[in-house]
Amino acid sequence: MKKAVELARTGMEANHGGPFGCVIVKDGKIIGEGFNRVTSSNDPTAHAEVVAIRNACDHLGSFQLTGCDVYTSCEPCPMCLGAIYWARPERIFYAANRQDAADAGFDDSFIYDELEVSDAERSITFESVERDKAIKLFEEWKNKDDKLAY
Secondary structure, eight states, rough: OOOHHHHHHHHHHHTSSSSSSEEEEEEEEEEEEEEEEHHHHHHHOOOOHHHHHEEEEEEEESSTTTTTTEEEEEOEEEEEHHHHHHHHOEEEEEOOOOOHHHHOOOOOHHHHHHTTTOOGGGSSSSOEEEEEEEHHHHHHHHHHHHOOOO
């Protein structure tokens, strides 16, 4: 966790983004790390956890973090939480919590709230269009013999 917090400070002091850092560990060794790079890369997905996941997966040559632990300086936001679940690590450890982040101006409670309401009630318009075309792709996927399931 010490390294995750150090990375958060490094990124913050270099004005890459907010004070967030993350390391991914496998067999006692750091295999991926990252700090928030949202503002320096103009990428709203460049949160510390996502950067670290990309780094670790590249290191492993895999799209999953089987047998890995995630150490992050703050409780993951909904986007990072989704990315972490898709990466399938063993455990997640975090230091500060989401209320601490909100107090510092990083309040993602509105996203948690949005997940609970219907498409029509969301603050950004959500509308399903041409569903039949997408469903056809899912049918093809289900019948694809050489797919790599994940």
